Amino acid sequence: MKALILTSVIGIATLFAGVFKMRNNSVWVPLLGLLGVMLTIVADWNTNISWYNNMVRFDNYALAFSGITIAALIFILTISIDHYKGAGNSIADIYGLMVFSVVGAIVMSSFSNLAMLFIGVEILSIPVYILAGSNRRLTSSNESALKYFLMGSFASGILLFGIALVYGATQTLDLDQIALLGPTVQSPMLTIGVLMVLSGFLFKIAAAPFHFWAPDVYEGAPGLVTAFMATIVKTAAFAAFFRLFSTAFVSEESAWFKVLWGITAATLLAGNLTALFQTKMKRLLAYSSIAHAGYMLLAMLTLNKQAGGAILLYAASYTLATIAVFAVMLLVSEAQGSDSLAKFKGLRKNNPFLAVVLAIALFSMAGIPPLAGFFSKYYLFAIALKSNLFYIVIVAIVASIIGAWYYLKSLSMAFLDSDEAPEKIEVGLPTRIVLIACVIGALILGIRPDLILHLI
Amino acid sequence: MTEYIFYFLSFVSVLTALLVISARNPVHSVLYLILCFFSIAGHYILLNAQFLAIVHIIVYSGAIMVLFLFVVMLLNMNAESEPKKPMFAKLSAVIAGGSLFLVIVTALKKAEMVPVISPAESEIGLVKNLGKVLFNDFLLPFEITSVLFLSAMVGAVLLGKKELD
Numbered sequence: 001m002k003a004l005i006l007t008s009v010i011g012i013a014t015l016f017a018g019v020f021k022m023r024n025n026s027v028w029v030p031l032l033g034l035l036g037v038m039l040t041i042v043a044d045w046n047t048n049i050s051w052y053n054n055m056v057r058f059d060n061y062a063l064a065f066s067g068i069t070i071a072a073l074i075f076i077l078t079i080s081i082d083h084y085k086g087a088g089n090s091i092a093d094i095y096g097l098m099v100f101s102v103v104g105a106i107v108m109s110s111f112s113n114l115a116m117l118f119i120g121v122e123i124l125s126i127p128v129y130i131l132a133g134s135n136r137r138l139t140s141s142n143e144s145a146l147k148y149f150l151m152g153s154f155a156s157g158i159l160l161f162g163i164a165l166v167y168g169a170t171q172t173l174d175l176d177q178i179a180l181l182g183p184t185v186q187s188p189m190l191t192i193g194v195l196m197v198l199s200g201f202l203f204k205i206a207a208a209p210f211h212f213w214a215p216d217v218y219e220g221a222p223g224l225v226t227a228f229m230a231t232i233v234k235t236a237a238f239a240a241f242f243r244l245f246s247t248a249f250v251s252e253e254s255a256w257f258k259v260l261w262g263i264t265a266a267t268l269l270a271g272n273l274t275a276l277f278q279t280k281m282k283r284l285l286a287y288s289s290i291a292h293a294g295y296m297l298l299a300m301l302t303l304n305k306q307a308g309g310a311i312l313l314y315a316a317s318y319t320l321a322t323i324a325v326f327a328v329m330l331l332v333s334e335a336q337g338s339d340s341l342a343k344f345k346g347l348r349k350n351n352p353f354l355a356v357v358l359a360i361a362l363f364s365m366a367g368i369p370p371l372a373g374f375f376s377k378y379y380l381f382a383i384a385l386k387s388n389l390f391y392i393v394i395v396a397i398v399a400s401i402i403g404a405w406y407y408l409k410s411l412s413m414a415f416l417d418s419d420e421a422p423e424k425i426e427v428g429l430p431t432r433i434v435l436i437a438c439v440i441g442a443l444i445l446g447i448r449p450d451l452i453l454h455l456i
Numbered sequence: 457m458t459e460y461i462f463y464f465l466s467f468v469s470v471l472t473a474l475l476v477i478s479a480r481n482p483v484h485s486v487l488y489l490i491l492c493f494f495s496i497a498g499h500y501i502l503l504n505a506q507f508l509a510i511v512h513i514i515v516y517s518g519a520i521m522v523l524f525l526f527v528v529m530l531l532n533m534n535a536e537s538e539p540k541k542p543m544f545a546k547l548s549a550v551i552a553g554g555s556l557f558l559v560i561v562t563a564l565k566k567a568e569m570v571p572v573i574s575p576a577e578s579e580i581g582l583v584k585n586l587g588k589v590l591f592n593d594f595l596l597p598f599e600i601t602s603v604l605f606l607s608a609m610v611g612a613v614l615l616g617k618k619e620l621d
């Protein structure tokens with residue numbers, strides 16, 4: 001609860017930093033504030049208190065996922081110190097919106113009432129719609145914002161319709177009550193409600209066949225916002241998804257299990273296969289994020305509350321790798337004027353540091369030991385096999401082999417010799433710190449995955 | 457008596473909702489939508505939820521619909537300027553919407569009627585009771601919504617203001 005209140009206050013304080021025209025110094029307000037929020041999360045660990053008539057419950061699950069989203073925002077804000085150099089007055093507003101969006105992420109990982117869930121989804125989404133269009137001079141940014149807004153509103157509407165039907169069938173919004181009443185309610189209204197909530201979530205995490213918006217939106221939005229969407233929005237959506245379906249709707253498993261099974265397979269294959277044909281880094285990362293959503297859906301199929309740890313580990317390692325790749329991509333595309341894969345050719349020649357960071361991050365995404373990505377995939381597959389999900393694990397393994405192909409293909413670009421190699425790219429100190437932190441994080445989680453796996 | 461009013465209002469709301477999507481002229485669409493909202497507000501009054509009915513009329517039929525009308529007029533849309541949609545898109549939309557319709561209808565056919573708490577006895581829709589629920593049971597969602605509105609306002613300013621530098 002402290003984290004939730006403090007983050008909201010930091011958001012408002014950030015807006016004031018804009019009022020007092022602190023310009024590029026305004027980033028320090030959210031940055032230092034969020035470090036403080038991290039401390040309160042550590043202080044609240046193992047408390048497990050529910051607040052305000054069980055509207056939110058800050059158990060370790062909620063705290064851990066809030067921690068990941070806040071850490072991701074700290075990384076993104078640190079990169080933005082270099083990236084937004086010389087931006088106008090509105091920079092504080094952008095930071096403020098990012099912080100508000102994370103308030104939504106905290107609500108989504110801690111809710112224990114469906115009303116809170118819906119408000120959390122909206123608080124998370126609406127600032128991101130605006131952030132996607134924050135580069136007003138670019139048509140692609142406007143297009144991305146409008147597309148995301150329209151599609152997202154429909155998804156929110158379907159989610160809300162589902163919540164209403166669930167409420168109609170069980171006459172309660174409380175997760176514990178729904179879990180209790182669920183098996184006794186025979187109403188088909190509950191089934192339809194659960195399926196509609198499921199579709200709303202599948203849209204938010206961009207699972208096939210609800211994924212068509214993702215590549216366009218990711219490509220059009222400003223780079224840092226895309227990193228925000230790929231990490232924070234996705235992690236928060238999964239936190240809420242798993243929290244809801246592993247507790248309240250687990251008794252309705254017969255309604256959604258087969259649907260989700262098919263969607264998981266479709267997501268794994270669609271994401272990885274389409275990514276093979278991409279020539280632009282941002283689109284490639286968009287499809288790769290769709291594919292990663294597929295791996296995390298595996299944990300959902302286990303119907304096992306213990307799978308939360310595996311999702312947490314996956315989200316952490318995916319976030320670290322994604323932020324590193326995005327930071328490198330931002331630097332290269334700024335220097336080269338485009339994010340097409342060809343522009344990465346010969347990166348190693350003049351920028352060995354960036355090339356090595358890119359290599360480690362992409363290796364981690366592809367799932368190559370001893371990096372975090374390997375063990376997070378390993379634990380997901382292991383827990384799925386324990387639940388007798390044999391066929392879907394085979395699909396996932398095939399998908400990750402395809403995935404390794406395009407990660408390594410884009411990586412080999414960076415290590416090829418080329419006459420058009422990028423000039424030496426200046427890497428500012430803040431970005432350098434983030435890149436090194438991501439690499440060290442990926443290594444530590446690869447060597448000691450139990451640090452996070454048994455956290456919750 | 458209440459039953460007849462219910463059926464009448466339901467008929468009007470479904471009919472006007474259908475007219476909203478089938479009307480060729482966007483201005484007519486908006487006007488039908490206002491009618492649809494009014495009939496839904498009538499349902500709220502039948503459920504003894506006066507506050508909700510009034511808010512519904514003020515917010516939807518008043519504020520949002522007027523905004524809608526302005527946008528439609530400013531865009532100067534009419535039947536001629538409507539872009540031609542390909543047959544494939546129309547067909548897939550019909551199939552997708554139709555399957556959802558079918559699923560809901562079959563599900564609701566199976567659903568049994570739950571004995572409804574008589575709205576005359578429940579006074580949950582009155583302002584006093586609504587306030588009590590909002591500020592006791594749903595205090596946190598009510599307050600946290602302010603973050604949502606604040607970010608929407610900041611966003612409107614961010615997207616709308618002139619760039620000074």
